[in-house]
Amino acid sequence: MLTNIPGYPRIGSQRELKKACENYWAGKISLERLELTSRQLRKENWTGLQTAGIDLIPSNDFSWYDQVLDMCITLGVIPSRFKALQQTFANPSCPELYFAMARGYQKNNFDITALEMTKWFDTNYHYLVPEFDATQEYSLHQPKCVAEFKEALSEGIHTKPVLIGPLSFLLSGKIKGDDLSMSQLLEKLLPVYIQLLASLQQAGATWIQLDEPFLVTDLTSEVKELYHHAYTTIAQALPSLKILLTTYFGGLEDNTTLALELPAQALHIDLVRAPEQLDTLLAALPEDKLLSLGVVDGRNIWKNDYAASLQLIRKAIAKIGEDRLLLGTSCSLLHVPYNLEDETALDPEIRQWMAFAKQKVAEVTALKRILSGDDTLLIDNEAAMSARKTSIRIHRPDVKKRLKGITTADTQRHSIFPHRQKLQHSILQLPLFPTTTIGSFPQTTEIRQLRADLKKGTITEETYQADIRHAITETIYRQENLGLDVLVHGEFERNDMVEYFGEQLDGFTFTQNGWVQSYGTRCVKPPVIFGDVQRPKPMTVGWSSFAQSLTSKPVKGMLTGPVTILQWSFVRNDQPRMQTAMQLALAIRDEVKDLEDAGITVIQVDEPALREGLPLRKAQRSAYLEQAVKAFRLAVSTVDDATQIHTHMCYAEFNDIIEHIAAMDADVITIETSRSQMELLEAFANFRYPNETGPGVYDIHSPRVPGVAEMEALLHKAATLLPLRNIWVNPDCGLKTRKWPETELALRNMVTAAKNVRLAVSN
Numbered sequence: 089m090l091t092n093i094p095g096y097p098r099i100g101s102q103r104e105l106k107k108a109c110e111n112y113w114a115g116k117i118s119l120e121r122l123e124l125t126s127r128q129l130r131k132e133n134w135t136g137l138q139t140a141g142i143d144l145i146p147s148n149d150f151s152w153y154d155q156v157l158d159m160c161i162t163l164g165v166i167p168s169r170f171k172a173l174q175q176t177f178a179n180p181s182c183p184e185l186y187f188a189m190a191r192g193y194q195k196n197n198f199d200i201t202a203l204e205m206t207k208w209f210d211t212n213y214h215y216l217v218p219e220f221d222a223t224q225e226y227s228l229h230q231p232k233c234v235a236e237f238k239e240a241l242s243e244g245i246h247t248k249p250v251l252i253g254p255l256s257f258l259l260s261g262k263i264k265g266d267d268l269s270m271s272q273l274l275e276k277l278l279p280v281y282i283q284l285l286a287s288l289q290q291a292g293a294t295w296i297q298l299d300e301p302f303l304v305t306d307l308t309s310e311v312k313e314l315y316h317h318a319y320t321t322i323a324q325a326l327p328s329l330k331i332l333l334t335t336y337f338g339g340l341e342d343n344t345t346l347a348l349e350l351p352a353q354a355l356h357i358d359l360v361r362a363p364e365q366l367d368t369l370l371a372a373l374p375e376d377k378l379l380s381l382g383v384v385d386g387r388n389i390w391k392n393d394y395a396a397s398l399q400l401i402r403k404a405i406a407k408i409g410e411d412r413l414l415l416g417t418s419c420s421l422l423h424v425p426y427n428l429e430d431e432t433a434l435d436p437e438i439r440q441w442m443a444f445a446k447q448k449v450a451e452v453t454a455l456k457r458i459l460s461g462d463d464t465l466l467i468d469n470e471a472a473m474s475a476r477k478t479s480i481r482i483h484r485p486d487v488k489k490r491l492k493g494i495t496t497a498d499t500q501r502h503s504i505f506p507h508r509q510k511l512q513h514s515i516l517q518l519p520l521f522p523t524t525t526i527g528s529f530p531q532t533t534e535i536r537q538l539r540a541d542l543k544k545g546t547i548t549e550e551t552y553q554a555d556i557r558h559a560i561t562e563t564i565y566r567q568e569n570l571g572l573d574v575l576v577h578g579e580f581e582r583n584d585m586v587e588y589f590g591e592q593l594d595g596f597t598f599t600q601n602g603w604v605q606s607y608g609t610r611c612v613k614p615p616v617i618f619g620d621v622q623r624p625k626p627m628t629v630g631w632s633s634f635a636q637s638l639t640s641k642p643v644k645g646m647l648t649g650p651v652t653i654l655q656w657s658f659v660r661n662d663q664p665r666m667q668t669a670m671q672l673a674l675a676i677r678d679e680v681k682d683l684e685d686a687g688i689t690v691i692q693v694d695e696p697a698l699r700e701g702l703p704l705r706k707a708q709r710s711a712y713l714e715q716a717v718k719a720f721r722l723a724v725s726t727v728d729d730a731t732q733i734h735t736h737m738c739y740a741e742f743n744d745i746i747e748h749i750a751a752m753d754a755d756v757i758t759i760e761t762s763r764s765q766m767e768l769l770e771a772f773a774n775f776r777y778p779n780e781t782g783p784g785v786y787d788i789h790s791p792r793v794p795g796v797a798e799m800e801a802l803l804h805k806a807a808t809l810l811p812l813r814n815i816w817v818n819p820d821c822g823l824k825t826r827k828w829p830e831t832e833l834a835l836r837n838m839v840t841a842a843k844n845v846r847l848a849v850s851n
């Protein structure tokens with residue numbers, strides 16, 4: 089039985105890659121230095137996996153920014169707006185084009201927007217969306233997967249190159265224009281894929297992993313046909329290729345036959361998300377196919393329950409024999425932190441229930457050793473499992489009792505929206521097209537350093553608080569000078585919009601170095617929910633009240649919603665997720681009430697991850713959405729009609745969930761729309777969404793400063809889609825990743841654009 093890891097984290101155990109890339113962008117280090125760090129990180133991963141005893145060690149799971157973008161560059165899927173830049177930087181080893189596609193490019197007389205970015209399935213990882221159009225001609229460009237395979241070989245390590253499979257690549261992208269069908273596109277891409285696979289084979293690769301996570305989603309018959317066509321064509325062109333067709337994040341369900349019919353030598357399945365699929369697969373597996381069992385959870389940080397895993401593995405052995413089985417993690421370990429050994433401050437009781445990437449790899453090999461008779465490993469594991477089940481740290485009867493007592497009235501505002509809107513307009517007295525921001529302002533090195541100093545003990549809590557108050561004061565004045573209508577305090581006291589709340593709630597613990605890549609060089613440190621959640625005391629009221637005391641303009645209270653806290657944490661797996669979400673909702677509800685009592689008239693409860701949590705299968709979606717909406721409503725419905733509730737969402741498509749967005753009944757929703765040129769707003773228009781809406785007018789992921797005319801045009805477009813009195817003006821998302829100069833310029837342009845549009849509509 090071979091052991092198989094579908095992918096490993098790449099940011100570096102001490103975030104070395106993040107630092108190297110950011111220093112390269114800032115001109116502080118050379119390309120050679122960035123490449124050196126990258127090579128060191130790859131080598132560390134490969135040797136670590138080899139030492140652990142893994143047979144199928146992934147390569148090409150490394151990326152400077154994103155693996156989907158890597159594939160775009162490799163196959164030449166480059167939007168026409170980058171062509172001139174491509175010619176300017178003709179040297180293939182120059183990463184200027186690569187980073188420009190990721191981050192936009194606004195220098196040397198170029199002004200090019202980045203590729204759109206969106207969620208990778210139901211994860212907090214974001215990928216860059218490939219743009220396909222009829223004019224593109226595809227060909228192989230700098231195939232990094234070949235280079236990395238050879239690099240590993242030169243280190244004496246034979247790896248398994250990992251590529252996104254042709255259909256998942258195609259389905260993760262957007263076809264621009266009506267003159268290119270999916271099948272035409274596939275016809276153009278396939279020869280280049282084949283050429284790429286042939287190059288890998290020529291370089292000596294044996295197993296090649298093709299990731300096809302779309303196989304766990306609902307597929308049309310056209311797409312199923314394309315799957316057949318693509319894989320048959322590849323197999324005919326390269327009959328000796330050993331393809332490990334890899335699925336994850338769910339079960340194959342109605343795509344089981346399809347997945348088994350595709351000519352691949354092995355199929356990887358996720359038995360953490362969908363253990364029930366094992367029986368079907370074992371019964372239907374063709375005799376010449378191998379099955380890779382993903383039994384160790386690649387999406388969470390809990391220790392593997394060996395007894396449960398062994399039951400699945402033994403069943404598979406009994407049916408098809410050890411030789412036809414591979415054993416591994418459910419998906420790439422990209423979604424978990426590197427190494428639990430680095431966590432010296434974790435409570436030892438909770439720590440013994442956990443496993444990070446390095447420990448998960450060890451779990452895979454341990455399972456194999458137990459199968460060959462090493463029972464000691466099993467005994468330790470059983471002790472950890474039973475300690476967790478019986479720990480008194482987990483259960484709080486008062487929380488469970490409060491949850492049981494929730495009534496429908498607790499999830500409903502007192503009056504319907506039109507009544508609330510009238511009241512709020514008369515109190516807030518805002519102009520048409522009111523301007524606001526989404527909450528965070530630049531988290532400068534100085535602000536982050538303050539927190540680092542506080543942690544190290546080199547400054548006192550008093551100094552920290554005074555310096556944060558100073559940052560808030562400056563930011564309130566900056567916003568007043570810019571002429572914004574509804575202000576924010578800037579979120580300077582927060583390391584992260586979820587971790588900050590996790591640190592203050594009971595039932596959570598948090599790590600020192602549990603970083604996980606979110607997009608590009610941006611990482612998050614998800615807190616860990618291990619038990620019943622409760623708010624011991626107010627979390628944000630002091631900062632919000634202070635900010636409000638500085639100005640006569642409304643300052644939005646700023647909270648993270650229950651579904652987003654759930655989605656961006658590592659969640660306990662001993663009760664249904666939605667039960668945890670409702671506990672979180674009660675904690676946020678208490679905070680909302682305290683903010684209102686403190687005189688905050690506008691309160692924003694962010695739910696950017698509401699869509700991320702959507703089940704991948706349509707049949708399970710409405711149940712999830714009903715519960716998610718209920719959790720949001722429970723969190724906010726405690727307020728009076730006069731208090732304006734905002735919510736915010738980014739990285740979301742709204743077409744298929746718009747009725748649930750409406751059911752959230754937030755007085756104002758701000759959304760990310762600029763990268764898609766307001767395309768996302770059409771869902772709101774088609775549904776005649778009744779409440780107020782702030783479609784983002786500029787992309788905050790890029791340092792690029794949008795011009796007044798550009799934002800004005802977007803607002804005019806919004807005005808054709810929504811009632812004028814309902815439109816707010818704001819960026820796509822928070823500004824924490826930006827620098828102050830570009831932020832001020834962009835916001836000044838945004839306020840001018842709003843003023844121009846006000847004038848235009850009043851004439």
Ligand SMILES: CN1c2c(nc(N)[nH]c2=O)NC[C@@H]1CNc1ccc(C(=O)N[C@@H](CCC(=O)N[C@@H](CCC(=O)N[C@@H](CCC(=O)O)C(=O)O)C(=O)O)C(=O)O)cc1
Nearest residue numbers: 533536537539540583584585586606609610611612656825
């Ligand atoms: C809105 N988004 C978020 C998502 N998920 C979250 N959990 N949070 C989000 O905000 N998902 C969707 C999007 C993804 N977007 C982002 C945007 C920005 C970041 C980001 O900026 N990440 C930071 C790390 C943030 C943080 O926790 N900072 C801490 C520690 C900072 C640090 O590195 N300190 C240094 C010392 C100080 C220094 O020299 O700078 C150190 O420890 O070495 C803090 O501020 O205290 C990032 O840099 O990646 C993430 C997702």
Ligand SMILES: N[C@@H](CCS)C(=O)O
Nearest residue numbers: 526527528694696822
């Ligand atoms: N209030 C948060 C929302 C991010 S999705 C921010 O502004 O950063």
Ligand SMILES: [Zn+2]
Nearest residue numbers: 696738821822
């Ligand atoms: Zn956002």
